[in-house]
Amino acid sequence: MLTKLPIMFSRRIFIATTFLIFSLSACGAPKMTVTLDIVYFNYLDRPIYNASIDGKASRSLDPFPETGGSTISGVSLSIGPKVVSWILDGPAGAPRNGEKVSAKNSLHLSDIPDDAQYLSIHIYPDETVELIPSRHYPRATERGISSASKRSK
Secondary structure, rough: OOOOOHHHHHHHHHHHHHHHHHHHHHHHHOOOOEEEEEEEEOOOOEEEEEEEEOOOEEEEEEEOOOOOOOOEEEEEEOOOEEEEEEOOOOOOOOOOOOOOEEEEOEEEEOOOOOOOEEEEEOOOOOOOEEEEEEEEEEOHHHHHHHHHHHHHH
């Protein structure tokens, strides 16, 4: 009987550990999310509409400098890869009117400061996008201002 106790005890520990591992893996790790106010900046030389991040926070935007002045409050986003897309607008006959465009660069939302309240989404003429979390209301980027001033010359 003494020889069976360690085996029974070991078997119980094994069964309990296995059960615990399976029950924890079934729950899965919680998906990390953040809730931020979204502000878009459009540095293209034309208006765009249905600008969105992961299909959320859709907005129509005039070109810079008439952009970045409105906020979409309380948007919940998961941490990780992001997809930003928009539809090109403009006067009748403008090239690519109505075409859906997605950011050409890879976007990833991470390293959000604990006190961040805003996420600015900067859409550039080369169809790349920059995501900038911040505590204070966002401003235009140097890159955006520079690209807008080049086209006005």
